Amino acid sequence: MAKRERPRTGLPAGVEAAWGLRERPGRGPARGLDVTRIVTAAIGIADAEGLAALSMSRVAAEVGVSAMALYRYVESKDDLLILMEDAAIGPPQPGPDPERGWRAGMEHWTRAHRAVLRQHLWVVRIPIGTPPLSPHGVGWMEQALAYLRGTGLPAGEKLGALMTLNGYVRSNVSLLADIEEATRAEGTEWEDVERRYWRLLAELTASGPFPAIKELLASGELEGPPEADEMDGDFEFGMATILDGVAARIRTHARDT
Numbered sequence: 433m434a435k436r437e438r439p440r441t442g443l444p445a446g447v448e449a450a451w452g453l454r455e456r457p458g459r460g461p462a463r464g465l466d467v468t469r470i471v472t473a474a475i476g477i478a479d480a481e482g483l484a485a486l487s488m489s490r491v492a493a494e495v496g497v498s499a500m501a502l503y504r505y506v507e508s509k510d511d512l513l514i515l516m517e518d519a520a521i522g523p524p525q526p527g528p529d530p531e532r533g534w535r536a537g538m539e540h541w542t543r544a545h546r547a548v549l550r551q552h553l554w555v556v557r558i559p560i561g562t563p564p565l566s567p568h569g570v571g572w573m574e575q576a577l578a579y580l581r582g583t584g585l586p587a588g589e590k591l592g593a594l595m596t597l598n599g600y601v602r603s604n605v606s607l608l609a610d611i612e613e614a615t616r617a618e619g620t621e622w623e624d625v626e627r628r629y630w631r632l633l634a635e636l637t638a639s640g641p642f643p644a645i646k647e648l649l650a651s652g653e654l655e656g657p658p659e660a661d662e663m664d665g666d667f668e669f670g671m672a673t674i675l676d677g678v679a680a681r682i683r684t685h686a687r688d689t
Contacts, residue, residue: 443565445507446514450566467505470495471515478516482613483554513558518566520552524575535675537579538597542671545572546601553609556602583682584689593678600674604667630654
């Protein structure tokens with residue numbers, strides 16, 4: 433009896449594979465090789481050297497097969513990236529009970545999302561082609577929307593709050609990735625780059641019409657060695673500002689209904 437094929441979903445092959453909607457190869461060209469081992473090897477390369485170092489041939493060499501053999505398990509590099517991202521972000525981290533309020537939940541979600549991306553900076557280098565479709569990506573989306581369920585916000589504004597926070601997290605981590613790449617290339621530390629920047633800015637604006645910048649530099653708050661958690665403090669400030677805006681929208685809807 434002929435084997436019945438699953439109906440095509442129109443999803444990328446990598447997404448179908450992540451959801452178990454696509455048959456995984458049974459026997460392959462190398463004993464012990466499977467998709468999980470391939471994805472793990474690819475993540476190791478990206479973590480150590482960045483996404484630019486990743487190629488199908490490099491992954492194939494890492495797992496000990498030819499590049500052509502690798503395609504038996506993963507159809508393309510794009511499909512591999514989908515599987516890598518889903519494995520790297522993992523399921524959403526358990527958070528506070530929704531009964532503690534939407535804000536505590538969204539603070540947890542935002543911090544946890546940033547922490548995961550900071551562990552795998554290359555994830556923010558993957559172009560976004562669609563909204564979340566992989567199992568873990570959908571799981572993170574579900575957790576955030578669950579925290580917003582009791583806010584009284586209409587569906588579009590709940591989604592807007594989620595998109596704004598997600599964009600903020602990715603922007604923040606993209607900056608961290610830029611810094612990591614720049615300091616690695618120059619063989620220096622970010623603290624040295626920052627000190628040099630403030631010194632150069634002071635010299636460049638000393639005789640020009642830059643009163644706001646001069647006031648900032650004269651405040652004394654930028655002097656001394658940068659605090660280790662300075663970027664975390666900046667992140668917390670931005671997150672609080674966004675959540676204050678969401679809270680204002682919730683109050684507005686409560687008043688108008």
